[in-house]
Amino acid sequence: MVHEFLKYSDRIDVLPVLHGSGDVAVRVREELFRGDYDCLAVPLPATLAPLVMEAIDYLPAVTAVIQPEPSGNGASYVPIDPCQPVIAGLRFAQRERMAVEFIDLETSQFEPSSAYLPDPYALKEVPVEKFSAAILPALPRPPADSQLDQRVRRMAFELHRLELDYERILFLPSLLDWPWIREAYQERRDYPDHETFFTPSQIATVAEETLAFFLGELPFVTALYERARSTLDPDENLSIDGVKELILVARDRWQSARKGNRNWLSPKLLGIYFQYVRNLTLLGKRMTPDLYTLVMAAKQVGGDTFALNVLETARDFPVEFEPAPFEKMKMGIDQADLPGEGVLPVVSRLPGPSSSWRPLELKPEPPPRTSQRWEQMWDPYRQCSWPAEDARIESFHTHVREQAQALLGADLARSEKFTTSVKDGIDIRETLRNWHSGDLYVKEIPPTRGGIEVVVFLFDVPADPDKYAWRTTWHAEHAEESTIGLFATDFRHDLVGPGIGRANYGGVFFLYPPRMIPDIWSDPRIPRTQTLEERLLAAALLHSGERHVAVIAPCPLKASWRRLARRLGKRLLHIPLSRFSGRMIDRLRIVHVLNGKEVRSYAAAFIRGE
Structure with a gap:
């Protein structure tokens, strides 16, 4: 159960979350199973609640609830990601018919906050309260009257209001915000009013080939979480076991396409690969590898073709589901091609830890049309x-x-008993064969x-x-x-x-x-x-x-x-x-x-x- 350190009051339990983490999503689900809660509070604005709950109905189809800015220069979105802790909590609450409250401030232009945070895999061994307390000294206080400060004060007020209606409330704030919301809650600070604006929000399906830019976990690992959910298999260690399965699937695909050359990645070499991944991960001060580490190690151990197979496998989302009846959006790095809006800068309302994009040069296989053109240009008399x-x-x-x-x-070579010279060396085999006689045998190898x-x-x-x-x-x-x-x-x-x-x-x-x-x-x-x-x-x-x-x-x-x-x-x-x-x-x-x-x-x- 939630530790006293994380309680705002007798009625409000707090579980700080790292957005986009499957490990934290599992922790949220476990807490909701164990706790006797009658309300779940989430840091999202109330105007998006109907669309978010509707989009959750279509999981495991990955969608986004999009709210364009009134200026038309950008948009914010809520990722309906199975590995988002907030979405996992809402999904559980919807299934159990638990009351849900969206308590964030209504803002026309959302300003995300993020930071480099420890790997949530530590939650396997470290309690949430110790994990949160260890990070507390490094969390920056929101500037006065900034949007984040206004949101913190509004959510603190909404929690006071919820205490009047519910006996036990579980609140899922961001790990970056929970101490400041607690402070505003205890001091009963003044709260701002919601902004009044109108923009037509919508639900969009995320194109499968762009899921790597959208999901918190790798698409392949996210699919494993969904598969475990549907088959009731354990998923507590999928952040690591999922990576192993990803590599094994990539190896099988790669070897099946190598036209009979199946000895390339032996078990011994695969062990060297995983050891290399571990070392690179520890050098990056992480406990679980990211996609760059997996692909870089694959390139060093197996070559460009294997690295490309790892990359393509990581981008796969092998889950069977009914397609959601919404238009598609294509996601990129901090921008998206939105239905009816075109390409705009976008920000997530559930931002994960800060990430960096690094270049890695790989030589891909040529497309079929290019290979056809090269074949037509081939001169058979010059090789x-x-x-x-x-x-x-x-x-x-x-x-x-x-x-x-x-x-x-x-x-x-021939053997003979030792007399005066060892010649070309002692013949161990013949000596042991005649051990009972006590004779020593030497071998003589004549010139070939x-x-x-x-x-x-x-x-x-x-x-x-x-x-x-x-x-x-x-x-x-x-x-x-x-x-x-x-x-x-x-x-x-x-x-x-x-x-x-x-x-x-x-x-x-x-x-x-x-x-x-x-x-x-x-x-x-x-x-x-x-x-x-x-x-x-x-x-x-x-x-x-x-x-x-x-x-x-x-x-x-x-x-x-x-x-x-x-x-x-x-x-x-x-x-x-x-x-x-x-x-x-x-x-x-x-x-x-x-x-x-x-x-x-x-x-x-x-x-x-x-």
């Missing part, structure tokens, strides 16, 4: 790679080739004969010929690059910039040192094969100058592949694809194709961080 990707995959190929060389030497000239990567086995429609052979531009043969998705169906296509490797082989070879997909010397993987392997075996060919594949070597190698007088050395990080493999599978070398000068502006 080249992007050097940044070439360097990355060549570095990985070199690393794999060195590993294969080491495995080739390990196959020739030959090396690894060709490395084959098979990412998708079996490969779908319809999916991997692009098959080609690329020759090295300089001595530090390999000659490669590949099959991949069609880059012309995924254009990310003018003259920039994106594809995913299904399989690729690297021939180093590079040399000119015929196109492996039309070379008649290559034996007839049944699958794309076998064709790639046959080309690699044919053009390898060394006896061994390294094959990195997600499955064991098939018998048909071994027969093909014996037929061409070569041997296959298998390295499991699972030995390498799934996220790294997904990154390496992406290849960008440029329509001419001049495209390299601006390609970085369109190729998103992955």
